[in-house]
Amino acid sequence: MNVIHSLALQLKNSLRDLLPVVLVIGFFQIIVIRQPLPDTLALLDLALGLLFVVIGLTLFIKGLELGLFPLGESLARAFVQKGSVTWLLLFAFALGFGSTVAEPALIAVAARAGVVVSESGLIENSSLAQTSFAFTLRMIVALSVGTAVVVGVLRIFKGWPLHLMIIGGYVIVLLLTLLAPAELVGIAYDSGGVTTSTITVPLVTALGVGLASAIKGRNPMLDGFGLIAFASVMPIIFVLLFGIFGLGLVAEGTS
Amino acid sequence: MNMLTTFWDTLRDIFPIVAIIFGFQYLVIRKPIKHFLKVAIGFLMVWVGLSFFLLGLEQALFPMGELMASQLTSPDFLPAITEGAHRHWSDYYWVYIFAFTIGASTTIAEPSLIAVSIKAGEISGGTINPFTLRLAVALGMAFGITLGAWRIVMGLPLQWFVLGAYCLVIVQTLRSPKSIIPLAFDSGGVTTSTITVPIIAALGLGLASSIPGRSALMDGFGMIALACLFPIITVMGYAQIAQWRSNRKPQKEPFLGTSATKSHQGDTNAL
DSSP: OHHHHHHHHHHHHHHHHHHHHHHHHHHIIIIIIOOOOOTTSOHHHHHHHHHHHHHHHHHHHHHIIIIIHHHHHHHHHHHHHHTOHHHHHHHHHHHHHHHHHTOHHHHHHHHHHHHHHHHTTSSOSSHHHHHHHHHHHHHHHHHHHHHHHHHHHHHHHHTOOHHHHHHHHHHHHHHHHHHSOHHHHHHHHHHHHHSOOTTHHHHHHHHHHHHHHHSTTOOIIIIISOHHHHHHHHHHHHHHHIIIIIHHHHHHHHO | OHHHHHHHHHHHHHHHHHHHHHHIIIIIIOOOOTTHHHHHHHHHHHHHHHHHHHHHIIIIIHHHHHHHHHHHHSTTTSOOOOTTOOOOGGGGHHHHHHHHHHHHHHHHTOHHHHHHHHHHHHHTTTSSOHHHHHHHHHHHHHHHHHHHHHHHHHTOOHHHHHHHHHHHHHHHHHHSOGGGHHHHHHHHHHSSSSSHHHHHHHHHHHHHHHSTTOOHHHHHTTHHHHHHHHHHHHHHHHHHHHHHHHHHGGGTSTTOOOHHHHHHHHHHHHO
């Protein structure tokens, strides 16, 4: 009974959350664009799609509250009780790396990046070179997210101030931008945004908040957040570094 | 058929994470999971929910967003110009309005942002309203995307914009209440995961291919980067406004502050 009630409440929230998108699309279609929909997009299909989105959002958020959030926090607490920082850092790395390496958005961006880079002549213009570049880029981004979660977890342990570290990261990004090949700059900046997937974000947030509440002297608000911030800056740095130092190696390896 | 592939793909995405979590739980921590059934049902709901969500996006929102992006940037839709003349950037006003509104509205429906805002509301003890936080992020996102669209129309280098946004972030960081900073930095990263990226990408691509002299491949990139930076600025702005308002209240009723506002005050005093 309780579950059904909370699901109904969440359904109401999901409807509210989706309403603005529907209004924006409706306004533009009816008032601004004023063109009939193409045959491939039937109104019924669109309505069905929206229904799926609402159902999906409702189940996803409820599922997070039941499963991912409590498990993430209890795992964080268990690591603190166990007192083994090495295992915790290993876990942090595995989580960052494992959730990024198969991320569909990253695969799409990496493939597009392969085409851009080969057209601009930085690597050989062949599909083999493009694929190998895309794969290397994916690995580098996944490695960077793993490193980012490790650094973020270390920060929670030591209580280092987040803003100084992130601003330091920005400064490094700006300096590297000056040195990196121009074609890679846009790709590098965007790779920071695509890494944080819908499942990773809640889990990593629960991990950070759980750690900050389990470790004495840490404030969940001040220390619990920030892991995602590292995961957005670190890939930029890694990809720019790769553009400066690693590009030649990939080009040599495939020729 | 399509449905099965989506469910399968989502399972493949979730699997590594589940494997890592359960692997560490049973091999390293070696303790049974509390309320195992509840957690398992939760994971099942996450999987089914995410699959339905993605299925719905692919069926309704993405084709719609792509269609509208290409319609709004097509020469038939834009005001007529004389042969050979250059289009003024303001001709694309509907594109900017679309970028702003679609950016804001899709951010409101972004699942990972909802997740982070729930957590933030929980641990802030009520000083942060989850929905207001999401509104602040949505505003920043909308502004970042609009600026990105304008940049593509003007053909200006991305670096200037990122540099400018970084400077704003640094200035804001120095002036905001300390307790909001980590959350603000996080909200930059969470906004671009599921709904927004494909629609922004379609808009960027449509713009870059309809404007002479822009390459779809080169100029299409970069919108996501700006969309990640501006939420940081608006969330800190929201905290500054909240702090300013709470600083005004205690002057009227100095002894009635709750413990939550007291700790908030303590934070601001520490600055």
